[in-house]
Each structure stands twice: as C-alpha cells, then as structure tokens.
Amino acid sequence: MPILLIAGKETGELLLSVRGLAWLLVLSVVLSGFGFLLVSDTELSLLDNAQVVYDMAGIITALGCLLALIVGVDTIAGERERGSLVPLLLTTVSRDGILLGKLGGVAVAWVVIYALAAPYLWAVGSTGQNLADGLLGLALLGTPVVLGFGFLGMGLGACLGTARTGLLIGLIVLVLAASPLLLGPSLRQSAVGRAFDAINPFSAAVNAYDAMIIDSLPIAAQVVNLAVTAAWFALALWFARASFHRIAR
C-alpha cells in the first residue's frame, strides 16, 4: 500500500531518527518542567487539582497543534524546497493518497504525544478527579483539532511558495486560535470573545475540557463542542485537498 509506505516514511523521519527524537525530548522536558512547577507550589487547593489537569490538557493540545502545523507545512513546502516532492507527485499514487499518507505521520506523532502525556496527566491528577474524563476529552476533542492543524499546515505548504511563509501564517493562526489559554475569562465573555469562541475549534476543545474536568459534566453534554472540532477538521481537510490538487508537477 503506497499510502502506508508514505505514512511509514513520515513517521520514521519524525520518531526513529536522532533528530526526530529531539522534539520528543523537548516535549517531555516541557511537560516535566510543568510538573516540577506544580510540585513546588504548596498553595494549590483541591479545586486547583482539576485545574491542573485542565491546564495540562490545554498545553498538550497546543503542543500537538504546533507539531502538526510544522510537520504539515514541512511535509509539502519543505519537501518541495528540498526537491523531493516532485518525484513523489510523478508516481502513480493519487494526490489524495499522498495527502493521507502524509497525514499518517502527523497522526502517529499525535498518538505518541498523547501516550507521552498520559503519565504526566496521571502524575499531576493525584486525586484522580476527572482524570479519565480529561483523557477522554483530549482524545475526542484534541484529535480533530490537532489533525486539523496538520491539514492547515499541508494546505499552506501547498498553496504558498515557501515553507517559511507557510509557517509564519500557520503560527499566527495557531497563536490566535490558542489565545483562550492565555486570555482571562472576562475578556472571553465580551460579545467579540463569545463570537470568537463559537467558531474557534481550540476554544471548543478547551471549553469541553473545562466542562468535563472541572465541572464534571458528561461527554454527552459536549455535542456542540464536538461538532465545532469536527467542522474544523472537515474544513481543514477540504483546504489541504484543494491546495494540494492545485500543485503543478
């Protein structure tokens, strides 16, 4: 299967090479640093324990989106600059097949991030308060958001001339989307903030984390947030597909 071969190649570059493992090391150091920060804080209450799991779920989602975006841009625009994309386009594999194969690398990287984050979530969620819900929310809502950013990166890499421009635009979009992690609740309660929240997939994910981890609401109550993240995934897939099909050999 050519799609699996492409996915395997992408995954190998991301996870099996020394340079590829470096990002995993940095990721673990970031999560460890967050853990050390929490251990040194003696003022946190039980409520903050749920808050900690929520914060870590948001950080993991943001890191996943960042990785997916960079890999997505590099896998198209970067390969084009290195001259390895054209030979791939000349093979008999369909454009959709190539796109799916390249997404496979992003998806495997996200699975690895998730697996790496699980022990950290377990470690900081010491009381077990809604830890399982946090993991479930991260899987169900984080995954479409992260893979959507992977598609966005591929689309930008395909339709823009250089990887640098694609990365810049993608990072600006990501910073804007991830702003709910930085903005206080009061700013998000304004009319503009609420409107932004309603269409922002990252907001949908963190709002669902908030509801499930802190407020103990069931996943069934997160239908709207799930729909927003699914819509984002579909929109990003459409954008990546349309951009990739327009690449001239």
Added chain:
Amino acid sequence: MRPWHIAVILTLILEAMPACAGDLSIELAPDAKNPPAPQMGDNLSFHSIIRSNGPTAVDGVIAWLSLVQIDPGREQPVDLEDWSAHKAVTAAALHTGETLEADWPLRLIQAGTYRVVVSAASRDGATLATSPFADFIVREKPVVESRRVLPVAFTIPVLIGMAMLWRR
C-alpha cells in the same frame, strides 16, 4: 468554685443551647458519620433543625449555610460555590411547633480551621436567627504528589535521551 469555672460552665451551656432570634430557633449538629479528622477531599455533612416557637406562623422562611475560615491571619468568609451545591432551604410557612430539617453536605476544598453556621430569615421577621457554630479542621493533603510527579518527570526525558543515544 472559682469565677473562671463559672465562666467556662456558662460558655458551655450557651454553646449547647439552640440560638434563638425572633420566633425561630436553629440547632446545628455534625453528622455522626463525619470522619473524625477530615482532610481535603473528604465530605462532611451537617444537620440543622429550624423550629418555629412563636404564637403565630412564620411566613416565607429561608435558611442558608455560611462558612468562615478562622485561621490566624486568614480570617475570611468562604465562597461556598466549590464547597457545596446545597446552599439554602425554604419553607412557605412554619406553624407554631413545626420544624424544618435540612442536611448540608460540604466537600472540603482547602485546609484550615472553619466554622459553619445556619442562618434563617423570614418574610416579616425583624431579626436574623442563627444556629450555634459548628467548628471543624481540614487537614492538608498534597494536591500534586511529588512522589508521583518526580519519577515521571525525571524518567521520561531520560528514557528518550537514552533512545537517542541508542539510535546514534
């Protein structure tokens, strides 16, 4: 009997008596199943009985729970939002001799020394009725346990570093 003996006895008698204000009196007692040395994360329950003692019915009774922290230097009223979802009970009317009983569950969020009190007001009453205080101490419980975090935080980067060395 020395004067301070009398003072102590009087204090004990006053604390044991239900507080009275207007035509309502309130008793407040911790549940017998409460843990003897509660810590953060435990649940406590308090039982209150509001009794109408006046010659006529008391209309529009509302009773609520208040919580204050009394640690030296940290004296403050506590917002019950995170501690309890059960914040008030109401009765359209309490006739003479009638009682309104309520259980007040609390989830212990923060370590410290606390007092709870149940207050009641009525539609026409001029004064507030309050229960005696019920005191309790919440023991500290580490929120983020270092014995769980530190092994994970040290081990995972080391394992990935070893994998990098092995791949080299």
